[in-house]
Amino acid sequence: MGLSRHLKGVHVKHSKNTAGMPIIPMPVPERVYIPMVQHIGAPCTPVVKVGDTVKVGQLIGNSDQRISAPVHSSVSGTVEAITQGMTQYGRVDTSVVIKSDGKQELLDTVLPPEINSLEDFVKAVRNSGIVGLGGAGFPMSGKVNIKPGEVDVLVINGAECEPYITVDHAVMLSYTQDIIDGIRAVMKWLEIPQCHIGIESNKPDAIARFNELLAGDPAIKVHTLRQIYPQGAERVIIYETTGRIVSYGMIPWNVGCIVMNVTSVMKLQHFLRTGLPMVSRCMTVDGNVVLHPQNVDVPIGTPISDVLEFCGLKEEPKKILLGGPMMGRAVPRDDFAIVKANNAILCFNEAFAQQRKETACINCGRCVAGCPMGLMPAKISRAFKDKDIEALKELNVLYCMDCGSCSYSCPARKQLNFEIKQAKALVMEAKK
Ligand code: SF4
Ligand code: SF4
Incomplete structure (x- = not known):
């Protein structure tokens, strides 16, 4: 048993209402509430104290554990509090609360990292604070911390098969060359000879853009994937692009693969070029009560309520989802902070969110x-x-x-x- 040889899954209504929209930067929030746990792995410990002044890109939380990702300030301002409270994951975690001074002053030590070896590269990826941005939140440094040549395929996930979400599509259109440069950096330092980019066929403009810029590069291949959910699941996209099966009990590394999301690779390239760690994330805001559905770039730690105020609401949402309707999580309040792994906020009214009554199983299979x-x-x-x-x-x-x-x-x-x-x-x- 394991991954089906012919991909099963379901045909979902795409509802990609924001397709083709650019990514709009959100105004700087008055306050950010930056959780010390934004990833799979060990939590960070604050390295700032109340009263400290901080700048954009400054380290505010760190951990010495292998699977973790440092946390940086998304605004310039003053550390107002270090609190314990419920986060969107339903756990009590530490957050650093920063009052913005509105200036968005960049830390003066934010400079492109100098990379001369694989060790330097892994260290740079760790310092970037980037985690898997397709929703999983696995620290990128955990993925690249391998021996050279240990894997032979890099799979880039541009499937974005969840309904409503279009932010990866927007990134693929706006930052195609950055994604390609990020891919080439990963391939160079990890000595990976081939890369497969998987994109669902409902994004022909993104597929065309990659093909145009990659013409003549046999090492990076673009695959047009069928529109079927969950085409973007890690095991599924590996199979669909390489034919390799990650069976029960295995991880992609066991079949010689590393999988990265397109937006994660774009962020990596921006870090390699500028040295600015992950302090914001782009996301789709949509749902039938959102006045102006759009793709926005949100400083990490911004409350959901600020994002919804920016996009506007027609009525109070009955259901707020972080992520897509298939795999996202419903949250009971709108005061939770945005973290690195959030790729969407979807808001629905009561009629839309209502669960239909469950009936007996009819053994239909x-x-x-x-x-x-x-x-x-x-x-x-x-x-x-x-x-x-x-x-x-x-x-x-x-x-x-x-x-x-x-x-x-x-x-x-x-x-x-x-x-x-x-x-x-x-x-x-x-x-x-
Ligand atoms: S949720 Fe689990 S059991 Fe249900 S279809 Fe997906 S993988 Fe299978
Ligand atoms: S077999 Fe039962 S549980 Fe499965 S889809 Fe059919 S009715 Fe639902």
Whole structure:
């Protein structure tokens, strides 16, 4: 079992209302609330104290753990508080609160890094604070910390298969050359001979732009991918662009691949050129209550409410999602801070967000047919309800990647992905 040889998945309505829109920089917020956990891995510890003045790009949180990413100030101003509070992930974490002075003064030590070796490159990637910007939030330095030649393929993810989200598309159109330069830097320092860029066929302008700029470069190939969700899932895009299968229990590195998101590579190139670490992130703001749906560049730590005020609301949203409708998370309030991994804010009214009533399973098998991992969601759901941990293990529940295709395809409106998430937690707890 493992990744299906012929990609399953579901055909979702794209609703890419902001396609073709440029990325607009947001005005500087009055205050930013910068969480010390914005990535998978070890949290950072603040390295500033209340009363300190800071500038844009200044280090404010760091960690000595291997899988982590430093955190930098997105505004110039004064550290007003260091607080403990609930973050968008539902955990109590430390945040550094900075009152902006409105000047956006850049730290004078922000300079392009000098890179003469792989070691220098890995150090620079670490200092950039960049994490996976497709939504996962895995520190980029953890990906590039390998021996030269250990992987032979770099896969660049430009699929952007989630409905509504168009920010990667906007980045591919506005920063095509930067993405290519970032790719070449990764290939050079990690000694990776080939790169495959995967882009869904609903972005022909981006595909054409890459093909035009890459003409004559046999090392970097652009793939036009079918429009099917979850085409952008790591295991799926590896298979679709290289034919390599990342089976259960494996990671991309096991099949000689590293996967990076297009916006992550663009940010990396900007860091290599300027030395400015990751202090903002571009995202799509959309949904049926948003007055001016658009792509915006938001300073890290900006409250969601400031972003929504900038884009305007027709009415109070009933549901706020961070990320897309398939894999995003609903948040109960609009005062959470934007972190590096957020690629979208979607807001919907009550009528749109209403969940239809669940009915009995009719054994139609659509959830199985739609699962890209070849799992059996209906059986997993039953085993979860019985709290049968052995059955859950046999059903390989831990290999679910939370894509939501099973819930989407179920005519009985069963909350399969929600139950499977809980089932995974149950198995993990039992393992402990
Ligand atoms: S959420 Fe998990 S079980 Fe459901 S379709 Fe996706 S991978 Fe399969
Ligand atoms: S898709 Fe829904 S109704 Fe069909 S088998 Fe799966 S759980 Fe049952």
